[in-house]
Amino acid sequence: MFFIKILDKREKKIGVFFSLGILYFLLAFQFGVGYDYFSYIEIFKGEQEFNSIRGNGFLFYINFLKVITNKEIIFFITSSFIQTVLLYNFLMKLYRNKYIEKIEIYLFILITTTYFLFSLFNTIRSTISSLCFANIFLNYITLKKIKITSILYLFIAAMFHSSFFIGGLLIIIFYAIAKLKCLRKNRMIIYLFICFLLYKIKIIKIIIKFILESNINFYYKYYLESSMAYSPSDGSGVISIIMLMAYILSLIEKKNQTNVEKEYFLNMGVLIYGVSLIINESPILNRLMEYLILFQIFPLQYLMENLETNKLLKVLKMMFLILCLLILLKKIFYKPTREYVYKSIIFNKLE
Numbered sequence: 001m002f003f004i005k006i007l008d009k010r011e012k013k014i015g016v017f018f019s020l021g022i023l024y025f026l027l028a029f030q031f032g033v034g035y036d037y038f039s040y041i042e043i044f045k046g047e048q049e050f051n052s053i054r055g056n057g058f059l060f061y062i063n064f065l066k067v068i069t070n071k072e073i074i075f076f077i078t079s080s081f082i083q084t085v086l087l088y089n090f091l092m093k094l095y096r097n098k099y100i101e102k103i104e105i106y107l108f109i110l111i112t113t114t115y116f117l118f119s120l121f122n123t124i125r126s127t128i129s130s131l132c133f134a135n136i137f138l139n140y141i142t143l144k145k146i147k148i149t150s151i152l153y154l155f156i157a158a159m160f161h162s163s164f165f166i167g168g169l170l171i172i173i174f175y176a177i178a179k180l181k182c183l184r185k186n187r188m189i190i191y192l193f194i195c196f197l198l199y200k201i202k203i204i205k206i207i208i209k210f211i212l213e214s215n216i217n218f219y220y221k222y223y224l225e226s227s228m229a230y231s232p233s234d235g236s237g238v239i240s241i242i243m244l245m246a247y248i249l250s251l252i253e254k255k256n257q258t259n260v261e262k263e264y265f266l267n268m269g270v271l272i273y274g275v276s277l278i279i280n281e282s283p284i285l286n287r288l289m290e291y292l293i294l295f296q297i298f299p300l301q302y303l304m305e306n307l308e309t310n311k312l313l314k315v316l317k318m319m320f321l322i323l324c325l326l327i328l329l330k331k332i333f334y335k336p337t338r339e340y341v342y343k344s345i346i347f348n349k350l351e
Helices: 009-028 037-045 056-068 073-096 103-113 116-122 124-143 148-160 164-178 185-200 203-213 221-225 238-256 260-278 283-291 298-306 311-333 345-350
Strands: none
Touching: 009 073, 009 103, 009 116, 037 056, 037 073, 056 073, 056 148, 073 103, 073 124, 103 116, 103 298, 103 311, 116 124, 124 148, 124 164, 124 283, 148 164, 164 260, 164 283, 185 203, 185 238, 185 260, 238 260, 238 298, 238 311, 260 283, 260 298, 298 311
């Protein structure tokens, strides 16, 4: 990401490509990362049955790769390539359409403050699906029409993961709400405080407990108490309060926003962040939030862009970015769960 910052606008494309190249290497040559790694291998080898209802396209994709080679490494090499290309297209669309000014800051905040990086390892099918829809969404709001590439993205997203329909609908709903004129600064701040209060009293756990103890039955009910789908909690103390204050400050700085579409994205990010706080203790609901993570960080992105007016604000900006880095390091080194422990197949073979 820091390689991007030193490049001028004409070379920005190369900088993003280089940074994502490093990400691709980590993804392609992973070993045992997350809960689904060995399940993907078993599906590839035919040792685990895969229900076609969950994604016909995924079965076709697996069978196509097996024509090339029967070595499972091809699955991770190819899937990682698809993920990074989709992310690259998304980032460049944001930059070209002036929705973000600094790609390096957006990418840094995305990787450090959310579980997006870890979902790239752990939930390959759903991240491909969510990245496809994110690109479709940007194509539409930018051009106000459906491109041929959007149809291709739509086909891939729908065939790879059935959650596409719900996740895609959530993006559309949040964007539609974000455009409402009633979303004034004071109301949005109150909304954040209410969401934070519900998060602190763990309202979602109370609801889940009620559902589990009731006679309400539905598919995937057991996921409500499963730890397999991880919870992206950053702690309930100082960090969560600082993040709340950062989102509130982004709303206070909203008056400086002249780009209407960026204002919609800011509202959208605040709304998503509020919901993410409430459902933080629900692993299965957080899986659906994968579709919204790319839009959740826009308020933080715009706040960092605004903190450039004087030296004091630049210091605050640097302090916040250091905090973001500490959040990432805490996940990786302080009692890390399986999705936060990285191993490479290269070094594993050498051992």
